[in-house]
Structures are given as structure tokens and as C-alpha cells.
Amino acid sequence: MRECQIVSRKFELENSHTLEVVKAHGGYETLEKLKSHSPEEIIQMVTDANLRGKGGGGAPAGDKWKLMPQNSDKPSFLAVNCDESEPGTFKDRQIITKDPHLLIEGILITCYAIKAKHAYIYIRGEYYAYQKILQSAIDEAYEAGLLAECDITIHRGAGAYICGEKSALLESMEGKRGHPRLKPKQKEPEWYFGNPTLVNNVETIATVPFIVEHGADAYKAYGTEKSPGTLLFALSGHVEKPGVYEAEFGTPMMEYINHYGGGIKKGKKLKALIPGGVSCGVLNAQEVENLTLDYEALRAVGSSLGTGGMIVMDEDTCMVTALKNILEFYHEESCGQCTPCREGTGWVDKLVGRILDKRGTKEDIDKLLEVADTMNGKTICVFAPAVSTVIVSFIKRFRDEFEGAL
């Protein structure tokens, strides 16, 4: 298996979070390169690399960057999404604790490309300890004069997914869902709706310095044609060595699990796997044995690669309980704007609870599928359709377990 470290290359260095160590290992050198490239050229580099967003959807980053106006009277902004509240997803915190300066470097390049003077990093409230490390790195960058032309502000809160045209992330930064935190020396924020704002995931932005340093072809040398490059896969569940390990797209799933995860815990058999955080459809062992880690392969079996948060479940896992855990999360997290999601997440949670309590009937399993269908394609954002996909995937592959639990 080919080792590849695009984002994680400094993770193992002692004090890798400090400016001194990062600079000794080539950190921020791409900023020099920026002087010889126009913003449009940088956007073209990212487009040529076919960098795909690493926050779950896999949208081509270059296409999004191109939507940002280059000559507007309005200020442009960059919002970096560090929410990762979805169970199974914990790769971005690895970047902000092990190499926060890589993210800052990526932010500076991105802001140069989209002509933004202010970037906001949205971080979930539970990440307070990690936020402190990131803030220290930002402070170091300010002191070293690296942020002379672009401010970076961290905003702490909860719920960063995009709901339709508005984003909970931007709404929150606007102050509607919490009070913005500013460093005293920073100027007042200019966060208004209606201003061009680019939203990207932490890892997407942290990949940009590699592309600028080595070129689009160097990035495309990894991965597959349609899913080039690498992803930080977060491996959890029943494996010997859970953790975050970078691998190129197209890596066979079992090879990844055995190589980095040390195989299934205690030599047990694999039963199921969720490939990219709990919004992605569950796979059975046979599928895992035949699949590779890339967007296209996962889509072909009705699942998705999501954020690369892989949850491994061994032969002893009760799939009804596993689904109940996931549905409790969704029930709790629905923002409540859309009826099929607000009501549906509660119903499906209750239905699976009833099956687990031995009070369920065969009709309840069909009712689950019926409610899942109602939640699909009828809501503002893809939260409810994700719940629908997950329910259908569990019942399609493990119906006998649901019937056995009645």
C-alpha cells in the first residue's frame, strides 16, 4: 500500500503545532509563490487538481471558488467549516491540533484567490481545547506578520451545515445563534448576508498549500481519475488501532482497515461498515471486501464516502441498536424547519426503540421505510434525505435482524 502524506506530513513532528517547527519544515513557503501568480491562476490550479470538498459532499472546490466575484464592491469572505459533529467524523480536529499552521497557510492562499480580507473559522463548541491550540497558532501568525493583509477569526458554536440558501454557520456568525467572539485587536467583523462567501471544510483548505507548492499534477498523481488525491480517513469502532490515517482515494477498504487499523478487533469477523460518518448508508461485509475508498465506488452501491469517517462493526454488533444510536443523533440534531424532518426523525427513532423493546411488529419495519420515503427529497437541506438513506440501507441489508428482534 502506497504511503501518502499530503495533509498529515508534519503530524508526527514534535511540537508540530508551533510556527517555529512548521517554518523549519517549509511551512508558509507557498506565500512567496503567490506573488508570481494571479488569483485567477491559483483558482485554475485548484480546478486543474480537481480538488474535491472534504466536508462530506465532495463538490469540486475550483468550481465553487470560480463563483466568487473577482471585481465586486462588496467584501468577500471565507468561512471554514470545523463543525464535524457527525458521529464517526473526527479528522479535522487532527489538522487543527497537529498542524494548525497548514490550515492558516491554506486560508491565506484561498483568501488571496477569492480576494477576501477576512476568514472565519467556525468551530463546534465541544472543541474548546482544540480551539485554544488553533487560536495560539493564529496569534503566532499575527505576531509574525503573516496576517497583515487578512484577518482570521474563530467563531465557536453549534450546527454548521448549510440549510438551503442560508447557512446555519453564517447565521451563527452573524450573531443570531450566539455572540461572535473577536480578538480585541481585530476590527469589527463585516459579516452580512448578501456578501459573497465561500464555505469550505478544514481539510479542503489544508490541502491547498500542497497543490500550490507542487502543482495540480502532483496532487492528481494520487487517487483515481475522478477522485484524485488523498483523504484523512477517521477509523473507529471494532478495529485494533482506531485513529486518523491519510490514504489515497481508490485504496481497497479491507487493505486500509488491515494496514492502518490492524484488522478487526480480537480477530473477529467484520459484519458491517459505515464508510463516511453516519449520514452514509451502511455496507455489509461482502461489499466492504469488494469496494475501494472513492466517491464513485461508494455511490454505485447507494452509499457515499462522506467525510471518510469509517465506523467498523464486528460480528457481535446488533444492527438494530446501531441504527437506534444513529437515529437518536438525528432526532436531536434536526433543526426543525421542515415537517418531514422535524416529525420524521422523532417517529423513526420511536419505531426502532419499539422494536428494540420487543413491542414492535412486522408493520413497524415497513412503516420505517414509509417514513424514510417521506423524508427523502422534500426538505430544505440534505439532512433528512441522509436519515432516509441510512434507514433504507440498514433494513435492506439487515432486515433479518430487525425481524429477529420483534
Ligand SMILES: Cc1cc2nc3c(=O)[nH]c(=O)nc-3n(C[C@H](O)[C@H](O)[C@H](O)COP(=O)(O)O)c2cc1C
Ligand atoms: C447534515 C450535514 C452535516 C454537515 N457537517 C459538516 C461538517 O461537520 N463539516 C463540514 O466541513 N461540512 C459539513 N457539511 C457540509 C457543509 O454543509 C458544506 O457543504 C461544506 O462545509 C463545504 O465544504 P467542502 O466543499 O470543502 O466540503 C454538512 C452538511 C450536512 C447536510
Ligand code: SF4
Ligand atoms: S432537513 Fe432537517 S435539518 Fe435540514 S433544514 Fe429541514 S428540518 Fe432542518
